[in-house]
Amino acid sequence: MGNPFVEGLRAKRETELDFIRSVVTKAQTEKRDLTEQEQTDTVAAKLRADAFAEQIKQYDWLDEDDAQRGAAHGRVAAKVNADIAAKQNGATGFRDGQAAVSEGEQDRSKPDATDDDGQPLFRSASGWYTRDRDPGHYRSVKDGGRLSFFGDIFAAHVHGSEAATKRLAEHHRAALPVYFQQDRAVTTGSGGTGLIAPHWLVQEYAEITRQARLLANRVRNIPLGGDYRPLTLPKQTAGTDSNVAVQTTEGTNNAGWGTDAYTSNVDTVTPKPYAAYQDVSRQMLSMGVPAIDELIFADMRSVLDFKIETLVANTMLAAAVAGDTIPSDSSGTASASFLLGPGVATGAVIDAMITAWSNRNLPPDIITSSIPRFGKFRKLVDSAGRSLMPVSQYPNFNANGQVDGTVQGTFEGLDFLPTAGMGAGSTGPEKFLIARSADTILFTDDILQFEFDQVVGPSNIRLGIWSYAACITRYSGTGTVAVTVTAIP
Secondary structure, eight states: OOOHHHHHHHHHHHHHHHHHHHHHHHHHHTTOOOOHHHHHHHHHHHHHHHHHHHHHHHHTHHHHHHHHHHHHHHHHHHHHHHHHHHHHTTOSSOOTTOOOOOTTOBOOSSOSEEOTTSOEEEEBTTSOEEEOOOOSTTOOGGGTOOOOHHHHHHHHHHSOOHHHHHHHHHHTTOSSOTTTOOOOSSOTTTTTTTTSOOTHHHHTOOOOOOOOSSHHHHSEEEEOTTOOSOEEEEEEEEOOTTTSOOOOSTTSOOTTTTOOOOEEEEEEEOOEEEEEEEEEEHHHHHHOSSOHHHHHHHHHHHHHHHHHHHHHHHHHHHHOEEEEEEEESSSSOTTTBSSSOHHHHHHHHHHHHHHHHHHHSSOOOEEEEOHHHHHHHHTOBOTTSOBSSOBTTSOOTTOSEEBOSSSSOEETTEEEEEOGGGOOSOSSSEEEEEEOGGGEEEEEOOOEEEEEESSSOTTEEEEEEEEEEEEEESSTTTSOEEEEEEEOO
C-alpha cells in the first residue's frame, strides 16, 4: 500500500483517463468521430490527468519513505522480539523491565538523570550520559535524509500538512511520555542557543506586494478548457429597424417590408501564452529556507495576476468611447477644478453614465480608476465641507457615494474599483472608466506549474509557470466610456 496522498492522486488521474476511454469507446461503438464538445472535454481531461501525473512524479518519494519506515519498524520489532526471547532463555545483562544493553548502547527504558533544562539523560552501559536522539526526520542528505525542517514548518503553517505537523510534533516533544520523547541532541537553554527556528521565520515572510485581480474578477470570466485556438465570437452589425414599421395604407405593403437588412460579423480573440521560469540552484532547494520553490511559484503567480489585471484594463480602455475632459484636478477656478466641488467630477461621471446607457441601452455598473484617482474622489466635498463619499458608519448627508469594508466604494450608484491595472495615476493625462462589467469577457486557462531537473546542468533546477489568456470588450465604442483628466500636479 502506497502513501495515501499519492494513491489519491493516482485515483484522480485514473478517473480522468477512464472518462477519456469511455468517450472514445462510445464514439467508436457508434462509428463516428468525436463531436466538438467531446473533443473539448477529452482534451481538458487529458490536461488534468497530465497535471496529476506531474504531481505524482513530484511526490512519489512519499511511497518510498513509507516503505522505508515500514521496513525500519519491522527491523525494530524483530530486534525487540529477539531481545525478549533472549531474556526468556536466560540471557544476562538485563535490568528489570528492560531489554539487553550492549556496551555503548543507550538504555531508554527510563531516564537516569536530567540536564539543566530538565531534559532526560540516558546512561549507556559504558557509563556515558547522552541526551535522547533526534527521530531522524531531518537528517542530512549524506545520511539519507530527504526532509527539510524549515520546509515542514512552511508546509504545516501555510498548507496545513498533517504529515509535516506530525513530524514537527515528534521532533518537539509535544505530547509523548518522557521516555518516548524525541528531540535534537542540543537543548535551547544551553547547547543550542540560536539554532532553533524562530516563529517569525515563516509567519513574517514579506513577499513583494502586487495588485491582485480585482477588475479581472469583476468582468465575465470564461475558461478556455485547454483549447487555445483563436476564438470566433459572432455579433450583429445591422438590424431590421427599417423593416418593422406601421402600415400606412390598408391593403398595401410598407416600403421597407422584406428588405434584407440583417447583417452579422464576428470578433476574433486570440489567446496568448503567459509564461515565466526561474532557475534555482539544487543547493537552495535542498536547504529549503523555507520551501523556496513554493515561494518562487507564488511570486510568479502574483505577477501573472497583475499582468491579467492590466490586460483587462487596457482592453476596456481601447474599447471606450470618449467622455468629458477635466482640465485639471489641482486648485484653480471652480469650473476647472476636480477637487473644489462636485460640479466637474460628479458631472463628468453622470455624463459618462448617460452616454453609456444611451449607447448600450443598459445602465453601467462600475467605475474603475487608478488608486490615486480613487483618493481624489474620496476628497470631494460639498460647499459645507462634507464628504461626497463618506465612510459607511458616518451620516451620509448630501452624499453622492460612500465607502465601506466590502467594496472599495460606490459613486453615483456605481461600484468603484480602484486598481493598479489602470496605471500609477502620477502623470497626465489620465483616464478613468464608467462601464458595464458584463460587456468585457476574460478568457483564461488553468496555470500549469512545472519543474524541470538538470535543464542547465545537474546543479540547477528550473521552476516555471504557463497559462493562456485573452480579453475582449463587446459593444466597443458604446457601453464603456472614458473620462480624461488632462493635468495632474
